[in-house]
Amino acid sequence: MTWLSPGDPDDLRARLRREFESAFGSAPDVLGRAPGRVNLMGEHTDYNAGLVLPVALPHATWAAVRRRDDDVVRIRSRQQEHGWEGTVAGCAPGGPQGWAAYAAGVLWALGTGAAEGVEPLSVPGVDLLLDSTVPVGAGLSSSAALECAVAAAVVAALGLDLDTHRPGVVAAAIRAETEVVGAPTGGMDQTVAMLAEAGAALLVDFADGSSRPVDLGLAASGLRLLVTDTRVSHALVDGGYGERRADCEEAARRLGVASLREATPARAEELDDDRLRRRARHITTEIERVRRTVEAFADDDHAALGRLLLASHVSMRDDFEISCPELDAAVETAVEAGAVGARMTGGGFGGSAVALVPAERVEAVARAIDLRFVRDGFAAPAHLLAEPGPGASVRRVGD
Structure with missing residues (x-):
């Protein structure tokens, strides 16, 4: 019988920091974490302006981020053999492919204005290392966990308060997945990854966003x-x-x-x-x-x-x-x-x-x-x- 562990948060943070220093030569500025999710009820209802009832998992994706003084973007993952390197401008649709598009797309979405009424952020070049205990391809929202971990870490690295920017992070993560990756997400996964509370499910109404x-x-x-x-x-x-x-x-x-x-x-x-x-x-x-x-x-x-x-x-x-x-x-x-x-x-x-x-x-x-x-x-x-x-x-x- 195989059980998938969420891992010990302190051990994961320590490992991610060590490997970031090994990969990029110095310590990260910020460590971000965002959970996967399991949906209890309400499948494919999000993009139909319906109701959903997901739960955030203890299994999560972690992102270590350091700001750079130029526009270079370097992305690595402990789950992937090869990384991606480019520029902030190169994170736009048509640029990165595969798994790296989820992370790079978030940088593009944050920098161009994630949604109507959301101000664009001045996103510099970054060094980024990812680690995850969310099973990939298991229907547990590994992609949204990655997007939201990156977005949360970048927002904090810019010196901004994450809590006031949570709605913007949700919008940026959705836009990254739909426009850069090309997956027609409905928004449930990103919403619960950012807004869930410990011990509870999250009832989301996509008719009004409440x-x-x-x-x-x-x-x-x-x-x-x-x-x-x-x-x-x-x-x-x-x-x-x-x-x-x-x-x-x-x-x-x-x-x-x-x-x-x-x-x-x-x-x-x-x-x-x-x-x-x-x-x-x-x-x-x-x-x-x-x-x-x-x-x-x-x-x-x-x-x-x-x-x-x-x-x-x-x-x-x-x-x-x-x-x-x-x-x-x-x-x-x-x-x-x-x-x-x-x-x-x-x-x-x-x-x-x-x-x-x-x-x-x-x-x-x-x-x-x-x-x-x-x-x-x-x-x-x-x-x-x-x-x-x-x-x-x-x-x-x-x-």
Whole structure:
């Protein structure tokens, strides 16, 4: 059985500082940290102006940053063999490719104005080293964790207060991923990476951008969040995510609404195109499931939570068509082995499942999933425990 550790923060900071000094010749100015996330309910609803209920993971990406006196940008990662070097101007769309685009794109977005009403920052050249314990391609938002860790560290390196710049960092991270990387993110991942609070999920309403913490009461209920990485890697730039987004936009257009948030399940059934009808049905019912999930946690209603999690998975499997055999097996087996409920999580086409499990059944559920994967001939999965954690933070070296 493979468990993915978030690592000890003090050890990670010390290692990152040592390796930064080795790579670049002197100490960094700032260390930034931003978490991955697991979404409890509300898949693909963010870009439909809907509701989401994610949790920030203890697993995070770390960024060590030092300002330079020129416009040179040097980016390295402990998870990558080769780095990227260029200039601040070269961080624009069409410049860096692959993993480095996520980091370089943030520098470009911060320097050009992340969104309407967000003032551009004077971004100098930087030396940047990354480290991460967020599994890549697992549907746990490793990309947003990287973007937000870089942005938070750069903001602090410029001598600015991170708390007052959190909305701008969210906007910069979204713009980096959509315009430089080319992935059609909806913004949930970046929002929770910056705004999450320890011990709570974050309820985000993308109709108005508001958010509030939601106490899940896990400890009092004796429940844990078990995340299973199926090791089926997904990439949001491969097309499936963008196709679903385009379907939702077309469904909204045919219904005569600005977004599917303004529709209802009954309205979705009016669509005469089967594929669009099923896409709209998932979004409209999923938004309602987010509301009911918040209520079920408040009422400590385990039976309702189990029904909602399973209904969400079935909707993603059948109507939105973003599951896969490994995710279906993980969900089915988790429930059979004693989980309150389970569902796939993230953008889909691989990635992870999340299960709400009584604390005393966690090992048994994880073991049952491992055995099911062996029986079905799948690659061995990995597991982690999602302890709801805080959003991004920074620490100046020497503090």
